[in-house]
Amino acid sequence: MRSTLSIALTGSGGAGVVTAGRVLLDAATRAGWYGLLRRSSGPQIRGGESAALLRLGAHPVDCLDDHFDVLVALDWGNIERFADEIPLVATSLVLSDPSAGAVPAAIAAKGAQHVALPLRELATAAERAPENMVAAGALCAALGVDAEHVEACIEALLGRKGGDALTAAVRGARAGAAGVPAACADLALPAMATRPAHRWALSGNEAAGLGALRGGVRFVAAYPITPASELLEWLAPRLTGLGGALVQAEDELASINMCLGASYGGVPSLTATSGPGLALMTEGLGLAVAGEIPVVVVDVMRGGPSTGIPTKSEQTDLDIALNGLHGDAPHLVLAPVSVADCAFTTQWAVHLAETLQAPAIVLSDQALGQTRVVTERPADVAFLTRRRVASPDQAEYRRYAAGGDGIAAMAVPGTPGTTYTAEGLEHDERGTPSSSSGHHARQLARRTDKLDRHDYGPWATLVEGDGDTAIVTWGSTCGAVREAAARERARGRAVRVVAPRLLAPARHGEVDGASALERALDGVERVLVVEQSHSRQFHRYLRAWHDLPRQVRCLARPGPLPIAPEEVRAALGDWSQR
Amino acid sequence: MRSTLSIALTGSGGAGVVTAGRVLLDAATRAGWYGLLRRSSGPQIRGGESAALLRLGAHPVDCLDDHFDVLVALDWGNIERFADEIPLVATSLVLSDPSAGAVPAAIAAKGAQHVALPLRELATAAERAPENMVAAGALCAALGVDAEHVEACIEALLGRKGGDALTAAVRGARAGAAGVPAACADLALPAMATRPAHRWALSGNEAAGLGALRGGVRFVAAYPITPASELLEWLAPRLTGLGGALVQAEDELASINMCLGASYGGVPSLTATSGPGLALMTEGLGLAVAGEIPVVVVDVMRGGPSTGIPTKSEQTDLDIALNGLHGDAPHLVLAPVSVADCAFTTQWAVHLAETLQAPAIVLSDQALGQTRVVTERPADVAFLTRRRVASPDQAEYRRYAAGGDGIAAMAVPGTPGTTYTAEGLEHDERGTPSSSSGHHARQLARRTDKLDRHDYGPWATLVEGDGDTAIVTWGSTCGAVREAAARERARGRAVRVVAPRLLAPARHGEVDGASALERALDGVERVLVVEQSHSRQFHRYLRAWHDLPRQVRCLARPGPLPIAPEEVRAALGDWSQR
Amino acid sequence: MSTVETAITLAPKQYKSDVKPVWCPGCGHFAVLNAMTKAFSALGLPPEQVAVVSGIGCSSRVPAYTSVYGFHGLHGRALAVGTGLKVARPDLTVVVAGGDGDGFSIGGNHFLHACRRNLDMTYVVMDNEVYGMTKGQASPTTAADWSASKLTPGGPGMRPFQPASIAVAAGATFVARCFSGQPNEIARVLVEAVRHPGFSFVQALSPCPTFCPEQKEWKHVVRPFDAEPTDDPAEASRRLQADDGMSTGIVLAARRPSWAPSSGGASASATTIEAIEAEIEA
């Protein structure tokens, strides 16, 4: 019996693909499985073709599989657009309604088995029940989910639509369950203890929002942009509930500067955006560096350059996140290693920004942000340090003077006796503008060292496995890489996975001149770098900042198609034979 | 007899230091010498302390010397501010008027010889002539410049101020010449054939402006910012004269987008700015990449981060220039190798942007832009290729389809039968938005390859000398590096100087997998990297993109003090002994 | 627009490209696109002499749907692109188009300065009081109490931006408002706008049925201004301030010199590169 099952649902406007996918995920969750759900759609705002891409499993899953076991086409509208995104193999099943027409060439060419699922007939027979629910019902039944779970999910999802819609949906699911084609016999997943406690269902965007709140963020200013808007929409009412505020700004220049104002006022602040918005924020981030004002930017990356491919994922804002500020501007760059980890990494970013009085960029992406996972409750680390606040009534308050750790005390407006001016010009310790080479050198060094020398604890680099071959990756590609490594290990081959959660400062945690990342690669002779970028941004980052072993290969491919576990194994090539 | 002479003139508001420096430079020019003049000043708009830093020589000079031979203080107001900038040695002369007070500690501590120059007395005796002209006259006389030259310069500079001011100035110069202290006896420079033809006097900002015009730029939109404003001010009337236009935009977002509009209209376009403005332009530059619209940005760098040190030089916008665009956004980055070379490099940048339909960033800096040099007339290369323009009336014009060189034909609005839409979303060959992985991969690859594969000719990398030790540098630090290498060679030690004028695409000119830069380092075993940055931006660039020899040292120091030739030699350290 | 087409006059549909709009059925932007093509046809403009420049948003997709030269730029920067194009190529007819988010939120500064600069170009904003493209957030023109966006659950809570009044205060010389339910009227206004020698601003009320179904009511509310266009900005401003934002027609058509690169009479001595180089000779 397979331990994970991958299902794609496709259809055009109004077919209800996304809702069916959601029912499937939720029902499987109630049955005790883990899973993820990713959505893909055309350029239309409404009524466009869309696909729900699911993977369910007996253990947590962090990425889509190499291919789908099942494709259910509610109709064939514009299916070519998804042909690339839905790899099928000979054992895959393609379920469609013969009355919707023959399987189109783009799909037929993949050589999967075609199975008739008479959706229209079943739906009509069930008193015009919705076809998407028939499909969901059939799939759930094939998987072995109790009807009770399915119906509970439908009620939870559609309850607010009221009686008729709900009962029709339930009828549809039942009809589907009754009509499961025989060919679907072995789709069942292993039975699980149902409804375990502490299991969470959330998207990466929601997770990042939660991390922000856990980290203490109580002010957000932002401007809508795909695929970051949902993070903001999730935060808006919750911030109000917690006594904080969200301002919809007039543009990204305003959002970042509003955040700086609020943070200067003592309130931890965050904004979220995507590439084009980040490009507008770099001047503000530079001010955060020079003025030492904590702030967090979550960049939910999408295909670039320029407006690019707004709805699809890519890891190509790494360059701008690391190096996009003018001048020598040391700051923090972090990346979550999974959908659920968006919560921890964002929370940690808030903590670091506040502690180190510097801006932090969290590099999420569309694949993390808009994927919904069912997973274990993510860790909530109670970080002890916070922003170092100046005590009142000082004789000569020096905002930019610090002790050994390089971190100065920051006065909160309202505090008597510590008034000062936050300054973006180079300045002396008090904050008075200065162009002296001495002041410049000292402030530059302090701003760099306070980041480099901080103890980031065990979270900075994810290291899994050992051996002399390592796969080094970051962000959303971690899922596929970890799965590829697991498969290698299952074949008895040791593979180390190294993924920095903290990308900048790159040289943190130096011991005897070796960076934390270099130490994680201790004993490694061969490194495969995996990233979703055409110009090898991550590979160049590694080369620039770290000494790598001599044998380096690079699997760098742009979006929008996700990098699959087998693609990673293939890139290992002959290294995998050793 | 020394072959160059370095003179610093200092004084506070209204003392006329800059004008005196200018008289000195111009007079020396008429006498046939070369030279440069750099200005340094305090934060006041008017009336602040300022210093004119000169170096005159029998051959062209590209950098300040390690120390000054003469310091003339018109007064001592705020001299401490310049103490760092004016290194003196035991043989240096400090000329000042005893009536202005004793030599202050900051200067006295340098151990130079103090010489009385009774400026006030001489000036008063000369019927209240201006003291700065007395000083200029005295220095010119000490150098051995004919009075005739001095007076011609004064007339050229002050002529417009009218009779009285002019005659007083001339009286002052004469009084100075008559009162040269005996200690100044051996300041004379070798006599030269006077007034040679084809010698130019211009600042780097003016040179860049000239390069822009030579390259065909006829549209400029820009927003004032130090130290780039003078480039724009120089261009404004000249563009009008040539039938072009300069628009003072409302901000930098507008300036870059105005340039894109004009360039889309077929007119070569340019803007100039400094770090904070460049930060606001990266989104527009990304559009230029995706839409393949030629445009040139001259970034006259200043101290960063944030507002930083606006009046002082630094090489710290390298990171943002190379990597500051979101997404995979290949573009051109160039850097002039001397003040005069600002003309050639800017002209070349226009040529490349136009030919390759990509944005080009020219990294000048305050030290290049605001230094005035007397030099040979800079090369004016007649580049043959220009923008590839679509021919009219095509059946199916495909804006983003290209042949082998990756360069597509760009239609000029007004041309019938080739209408198209310039597009910042990812697109197919026609320009229709597409999120297909195939279109994305092909357009990304083409946009990268057209830059990588272009033949940049001999200009891409400056290589001087040979041997197995190389100094690799870029931009304004080339002057000091070349001088350091020359001094090494004079001592019989082979040193190679390698300076990329074309920084991006970094991997251009590959032969057998070796980049042009790697080939320039063929046979080199030891590399000293020299740059004016705290965070080693250039060093990281080299590591990221190129394979370097195993022995690498780095002289990376932030601004504002210039890197001096002896500092470079010191950084060679024991390598210099071999 | 006669039934018999002459060689020079193209039918409106000849100003459309073969790219199919991704707009939702029922979207007001269709009508604006159609009106634009009718206006180009009525003006007898050769397609290659026209450039339509836009930003990002549903409305900003318009260039690709026309058969003239197009520029689909960055969110909020369309007017800057149009300005550069018009200054560099005064011979072209430049029409800048976009949405209320693009033009009044992120693009607000360029709007102010374009009005002031008064270049001879036309700016059409398809105002649906919402960010359609990004799934229905409040825009500057959204009503204070519109609570349909999750980003502003209680509504934006502030006075809507008043595009026409601001255009007048900023110095626009031609200001009009129209409604996508009356495409021929939009065409008429656009013809006047393009003919106007200076910056012309046209606010086209253009419902977004997807995110603002309530805008179906607009057709019952719009009505023509009850006065002829004035050439006095003060009077235009008075009328606009007395209006509820739903009156349509041309409000202001004033004369003021358009900005030109050489305005004010720059004294450009050198007119050749050689002459410029001669100045540099040491």
Place this chain on the structure above:
Amino acid sequence: MSTVETAITLAPKQYKSDVKPVWCPGCGHFAVLNAMTKAFSALGLPPEQVAVVSGIGCSSRVPAYTSVYGFHGLHGRALAVGTGLKVARPDLTVVVAGGDGDGFSIGGNHFLHACRRNLDMTYVVMDNEVYGMTKGQASPTTAADWSASKLTPGGPGMRPFQPASIAVAAGATFVARCFSGQPNEIARVLVEAVRHPGFSFVQALSPCPTFCPEQKEWKHVVRPFDAEPTDDPAEASRRLQADDGMSTGIVLAARRPSWAPSSGGASASATTIEAIEAEIEA
């Protein structure tokens, strides 16, 4: 200002820091700084309860010259910083200050939206119709024929930006103009502006003798508005349009609710992190 100082009332000069201004002697900005300190004193504000936020420019140097909390931010972004600060810390008195270039050129968009948002803060623009800090280029408020800048040799050639009119059109609820030659009047206006519950905009004409010596004439030209402040934006706008930009005083003082994060009554269910986490439970 009694001779006997009480513990709570600070003299104006106690709102000044010991940092000496780098401004040119004769600069109008001195008077605005002095007026600001007089206003703080008259309002009896504890220095630590006040924050002065600015952008970049000569005028924007003002925070460091005061003894209150200061923020010297980026060119053009002062209002955004002030907005964030005021929303996060409604207890503070937030005064945003800067120049005409900072506020109306690069910062124009934030100006529009701050007027509309109507947060309870004060914005003072020291308008010298020039970019002082960068050596005298034309600003949006520069006269069309001012030809002293090499960047615009024939003059900017366009109608000057009209800050007060635009503020009114954009929805500001308090609009005033004053002149640095009358610092006590500025202080009076600032006191009113700070007390005004909403966004208050004060345009302070503040000559730049270094680059615009002709502004010495301003003192002969300014005169008070010939009417009391109105609370009607339409009337304010009429007055401003009839004015030559040289009348001083408070033009508009209207009431309109200030924006607040929860305005419109967001329905926030969860009020603790735990409650929010419970929603996520699968």
Place this chain on the structure above:
Amino acid sequence: MSDNDPGRSLPAFLAHAVALERESAERYRELADVMSVHHNPGAAALFARLAELGELHAGQVEARARGLTLPSIPPWLYQWPAAEAPETGPHEETHYLMTRLEVLRYALANEQRGLDFYAGLARGASEAEVRTLAAEFEREETHHVEVLRAWIDRALTDGGDGPTPEDPDPPNLPE
């Protein structure tokens, strides 16, 4: 605002006198600072001297008010004949190259306005106490004016500083 009318009540008059002297001293101090920032030591020293004298006079006037409760008048409600307190020198008449002679003439104009202010009240105040004290202050100011005239004469005879110098250098671009 008759409460604030310096002619109608002694406390109001003294409040005006205190403000007149204090603001004048503060302005001189401000000008001394700005002249030193702009390297005009001569002007800076003179302004600093004037500031000291101003502070001294302010102290003297405050001493006269001891025991009285002065009204707390907001800056804009002082009844000055012009925009600012009479002895507060306008910023716009200063420049960074001011000669000492120009500084003295500037100060003289200030003192003269102060004198005129008191002279007006010495004659026109409705309150007798005010007239008396104003006359006394008028005499004091007359003395100041005479002192300044003497300084000016001395400066003129020793040649002064000559004409206002010109800055031959272009301005700077700081940001």
